[in-house]
Amino acid sequence: MPWFGTLLAALFLAILLYAGARPIGPIPPLGNFLDPVHGVWAVAAAAELPSASSARIPGLLRPVRVRYDRRGVPHIFAESETDVQRALGYVVARDRLFQLELQARAGAGTLTELIGPDVLSIDRAARGLGLPGAAERALAALDSTSAERTSLNAFADGVNAWIDQLSARQVPLEYRLLDRRPARWQPINTLHLLNRMGWTLALSGNEVLRLETRARVGRAAADALFPIDNPIQEPLQPNGQTAPRFDFIKVPPPGPPDTQFVEREKSSIRQSSLMPRAEDALGSNNWAVSPARSASGFALLAGDPHLELTLPSIWYEAHLVVPGKLDVYGVTIPGAPSIVIGFNRALAWTFTNTESDVMDKYAESVDEDARPNKYLLDGAWVPMTRRVETYRGKGGEVLAVDTLLFNRRGPINRSGGRWISTRWTVLEGASSLRAFAAVAHAGSVADYFKAMETYGAPPQNMLVADRAGSIGIRSTGRFPVRPGDGRGDEFRDGTTSASDWTGDWSWSAVPQSVDPRQGFLASANQQPIDPRQHPRYLGADWYSPWRAMRINLLLRADSQVSVDDMRRFQTDPGSARADLFVPAFLAAAGLSHDSSVGRAAALLAQWDRRYLRENQRAVLFEGAMQALSRRLWDELTDPVGNPRSWQGPYPGESVVAELLADPDNAWWDDRRTSVVEHRDDVLNAALQEALQVTVAIHGEPDAGGWRWDRVRHANIYHLLRIPALSRLELPVQGGPSTLSPSSGSGTEGPSWRMVVQLGPNVHGWGTYPGGQSGNPVSHRYAEHLQQWMAGELDSLRFPSRIEELTGEDASASLLLEPAR
Amino acid sequence: MNRFPIRFMVLLGLNLMGTETLGWWPVPVIAALWAGLSPRFQATGSPARNALTSAAAAAVSWAVLLGWGAVHGPAAGLARQLGEIMHVPVWGLLAINLLFPAALAGSAAWLAGLAGMGFRGGWRRVPVSS
Numbered sequence: 015m016p017w018f019g020t021l022l023a024a025l026f027l028a029i030l031l032y033a034g035a036r037p038i039g040p041i042p043p044l045g046n047f048l049d050p051v052h053g054v055w056a057v058a059a060a061a062e063l064p065s066a067s068s069a070r071i072p073g074l075l076r077p078v079r080v081r082y083d084r085r086g087v088p089h090i091f092a093e094s095e096t097d098v099q100r101a102l103g104y105v106v107a108r109d110r111l112f113q114l115e116l117q118a119r120a121g122a123g124t125l126t127e128l129i130g131p132d133v134l135s136i137d138r139a140a141r142g143l144g145l146p147g148a149a150e151r152a153l154a155a156l157d158s159t160s161a162e163r164t165s166l167n168a169f170a171d172g173v174n175a176w177i178d179q180l181s182a183r184q185v186p187l188e189y190r191l192l193d194r195r196p197a198r199w200q201p202i203n204t205l206h207l208l209n210r211m212g213w214t215l216a217l218s219g220n221e222v223l224r225l226e227t228r229a230r231v232g233r234a235a236a237d238a239l240f241p242i243d244n245p246i247q248e249p250l251q252p253n254g255q256t257a258p259r260f261d262f263i264k265v266p267p268p269g270p271p272d273t274q275f276v277e278r279e280k281s282s283i284r285q286s287s288l289m290p291r292a293e294d295a296l297g298s299n300n301w302a303v304s305p306a307r308s309a310s311g312f313a314l315l316a317g318d319p320h321l322e323l324t325l326p327s328i329w330y331e332a333h334l335v336v337p338g339k340l341d342v343y344g345v346t347i348p349g350a351p352s353i354v355i356g357f358n359r360a361l362a363w364t365f366t367n368t369e370s371d372v373m374d375k376y377a378e379s380v381d382e383d384a385r386p387n388k389y390l391l392d393g394a395w396v397p398m399t400r401r402v403e404t405y406r407g408k409g410g411e412v413l414a415v416d417t418l419l420f421n422r423r424g425p426i427n428r429s430g431g432r433w434i435s436t437r438w439t440v441l442e443g444a445s446s447l448r449a450f451a452a453v454a455h456a457g458s459v460a461d462y463f464k465a466m467e468t469y470g471a472p473p474q475n476m477l478v479a480d481r482a483g484s485i486g487i488r489s490t491g492r493f494p495v496r497p498g499d500g501r502g503d504e505f506r507d508g509t510t511s512a513s514d515w516t517g518d519w520s521w522s523a524v525p526q527s528v529d530p531r532q533g534f535l536a537s538a539n540q541q542p543i544d545p546r547q548h549p550r551y552l553g554a555d556w557y558s559p560w561r562a563m564r565i566n567l568l569l570r571a572d573s574q575v576s577v578d579d580m581r582r583f584q585t586d587p588g589s590a591r592a593d594l595f596v597p598a599f600l601a602a603a604g605l606s607h608d609s610s611v612g613r614a615a616a617l618l619a620q621w622d623r624r625y626l627r628e629n630q631r632a633v634l635f636e637g638a639m640q641a642l643s644r645r646l647w648d649e650l651t652d653p654v655g656n657p658r659s660w661q662g663p664y665p666g667e668s669v670v671a672e673l674l675a676d677p678d679n680a681w682w683d684d685r686r687t688s689v690v691e692h693r694d695d696v697l698n699a700a701l702q703e704a705l706q707v708t709v710a711i712h713g714e715p716d717a718g719g720w721r722w723d724r725v726r727h728a729n730i731y732h733l734l735r736i737p738a739l740s741r742l743e744l745p746v747q748g749g750p751s752t753l754s755p756s757s758g759s760g761t762e763g764p765s766w767r768m769v770v771q772l773g774p775n776v777h778g779w780g781t782y783p784g785g786q787s788g789n790p791v792s793h794r795y796a797e798h799l800q801q802w803m804a805g806e807l808d809s810l811r812f813p814s815r816i817e818e819l820t821g822e823d824a825s826a827s828l829l830l831e832p833a834r
Numbered sequence: 835m836n837r838f839p840i841r842f843m844v845l846l847g848l849n850l851m852g853t854e855t856l857g858w859w860p861v862p863v864i865a866a867l868w869a870g871l872s873p874r875f876q877a878t879g880s881p882a883r884n885a886l887t888s889a890a891a892a893a894v895s896w897a898v899l900l901g902w903g904a905v906h907g908p909a910a911g912l913a914r915q916l917g918e919i920m921h922v923p924v925w926g927l928l929a930i931n932l933l934f935p936a937a938l939a940g941s942a943a944w945l946a947g948l949a950g951m952g953f954r955g956g957w958r959r960v961p962v963s964s
């Protein structure tokens with residue numbers, strides 16, 4: 015019996031010790047996890063910054079003083095720029111360590127080593143695109159004494175100083191949940207991070223979309239549905255017009271499928287994957303007004319880049335100072351050694367994504383279809399290069415091994431029945447590091463544009479305003495020049511070098527404007543230049559310019575714009591889209607004798623076309639727009655020559671607007687019915703359907719269920735998409751195509767809002783949906799969220815001297831000293 | 835004179851210090867040493883009593899440390915978040931957090947006590963349970 019008791023006790027203890035020391039399935043080791051001092055509970059103790067602290071950083075040349083203001087923003091005062099970068103690495107790691115590693119791994123394709131095999135497909139996508147190799151080449155191309163390399167090393171010094179001093183109590187929550195320890199930061203990680211941004215902002219799939227559409231409805235219709243030039247022109251480079259221009263054409267009717275083409279491309283079409291339409295989700299706005307149109311007489315600038323909303327936020331606010339040399343405030347992406355969007359004592363700048371086409375695909379001929387070694391180029395077989403990619407799990411175990419092929423253009427993948435190579439500016443080492451570092455010193459709009467000439471990808475519409483009252487905008491980045499018709503939205507013949515890019519657009523050719531006569535500039539991801547001014551191909555299937563139209567409308571109507579107007583515009587609930595489509599629905603309903611159409615129209619007519627939280631009619635309009643798309647594009651959803659149903663995006667709503675002007679166009683006919691429909695039939699049917707669906711889902715119109723804030727929400731997920739650490743179903747003002755868009759899933763939106771007045775003393779206001787800390791129990795984790803939801807901005811502290819931050823203005827201080 | 839409170843406080847202090855300085859694994863070590871070296875056990879104690887004492891001391895020490903943490907940070911908010919992540923109520927999470935050291939200490943003390951008796955040939959003299 016005692017032996018039995020001993021064995022039982024030993025077994026029980028062994029199980030407990032095992033569970034204490036080793037993970038069991040998704041459960042982390044219980045001992046380390048539950049330990050009240052060093053375990054997960056320590057996350058609470060480390061939630062807030064100590065009021066005063068100090069640390070040593072290897073490589074630091076002179077002491078650096080950091081003072082955090084009441085918003086948790088570090089103001090870093092150093093004596094050299096490399097010391098600033100070291101300190102920035104340290105403070106970012108202190109607040110956002112897990113995010114730093116996660117984002118870099120996303121670009122490097124090594125997420126599985128942190129999270130496990132569930133994310134293998136994401137890693138495969140990153141490596142398949144060639145992102146890690148591109149970062150390695152970019153790093154190797156940097157001279158070891160170059161400013162870029164020095165900044166990468168300095169930032170890494172700072173991050174690693176924090177990691178090396180990290181006690182068990184300071185390990186972020188996510189590492190504890192994943193049972194991992196932070197990995198040391200490598201200088202290349204910054205390049206992985208920047209490449210990842212390129213993936214987010216400059217990946218285009220126009221070739222596949224056009225291929226699939228052409229297979230279904232013929233070439234002419236496909237070109238009209240996904241046009242090179244948007245039918246509504248409101249470009250960022252002013253074209254001398256005082257209103258948007260509607261370049262509507264007669265959209266060719268759906269043609270028969272291009273059977274020859276379908277036969278030839280069948281396997282490619284079947285296996286190709288279409289990209290979802292990002293319209294109104296990953297968009298952004300920026301605008302500036304000249305002193306002549308501002309109430310204060312100073313230039314004003316506003317910007318709100320729209321990205322995936324996460325907790326912690328993609329942005330981290332900081333103020334970097336080297337007295338007499340550098341004084342810049344703004345937001346950085348954790349992992350970047352400089353300010354990305356912000357202002358200095360002379361100017362302010364911000365970006366929107368250009369949405370241009372900087373990725374081309376080439377159909378290659380290879381020597382052996384099953385296992386190619388060579389590809390055909392100009393009549394000769396050229397060896398491919400191979401890169402073996404090994405994917406490892408959390409414990410270092412091998413999860414998968416891929417052999418990737420590359421040719422002179424980029425990665426080669428088998429897509430359907432053929433081999434396709436991809437050329438992409440993001441992979442070609444156009445580092446933005448030098449540009450970001452240089453603009454912090456710029457003193458004028460001209461300086462700014464000069465500094466940004468080293469910027470490559472992803473292309474951005476860079477807006478700048480300076481204290482001298484100048485405003486300017488330029489679509490900045492590498493824009494490839496293509497041979498022949500110059501288009502990049504179709505597969506090109508890979509067997510000849512005559513298909514290759516012949517250079518980049520010159521800086522004088524890119525869309526741009528400085529101090530236009532109209533006195534303001536605005537961009538919102540619209541086609542940047544009027545094709546009548548410059549017909550060269552820059553991209554295709556542009557975003558519908560609803561936001562651009564709205565900004566321009568607001569700015570044209572206000573010749574005395576104040577800072578508060580700029581702030582208000584950022585969450586303006588008006589919609590150019592609703593202004594265009596609501597009258598069309600109402601006009602069509604006026605011709606109908608159907609009582610349910612009449613009832614729907616009466617309800618819609620009650621809407622002021624503003625997406626306010628309390629509004630109870632916007633939901634009906636959105637339902638009608640969805641129903642309209644489904645009914646209008648039945649020719650795409652009805653498989654013709656292709657067994658798959660349509661998985662791609664519908665044509666843009668500018669094209670729908672184009673069809674509104676052509677009531678008898680064949681596209682209005684719903685081929686699933688026996689009668690021939692025209693525009694008004696479809697508009698009425700869509701409105702009628704919207705009423706039925708809306709009542710079924712949300713109840714009767716005035717019972718409260720139609721309130722916009724009960725229908726549409728912002729959903730801000732934690733980086734690991736853990737609901738408990740997320741902020742979900744947040745009521746926000748705005749809808750599709752408003753300046754502060756609320757997309758379908760609510761997971762994208764304005765990630766940083768900033769307004770800057772360029773007076774004698776530059777003053778900035780800003781906010782973002784989150785907070786400085788990555789610790790979910792810190793009060794700084796989501797402290798700006800309510801303010802962001804309300805459309806309010808904080809006044810940003812921009813002290814010249816650290817002594818200006820005292821008392822209530824300062825929340826914590828940190829002294830960084832050189833390591834002994 | 836009943837020395838149990840003093841012994842308990844000593845054991846509690848050892849657990850506090852051990853966890854504070856080294857983490858969770860001293861908990862079973864302290865319990866085993868306590869049970870193995872306890873003079874009372876060698877005289878009249880039982881493995882079960884030592885196991886219970888060790889378990890209680892471990893649980894109370896972790897409760898004290900958790901309470902201390904709660905005073906110095908938003909532990910309640912963290913408990914709520916962890917409960918949601920693990921799909922257990924907050925009280926369940928706290929119960930697990932106290933049961934774990936208790937079970938570790940208790941089983942280690944029990945095992946050490948039984949093993950100690952076995953080495954000394956004492957199994958015949960000492961009741962297995964109390």
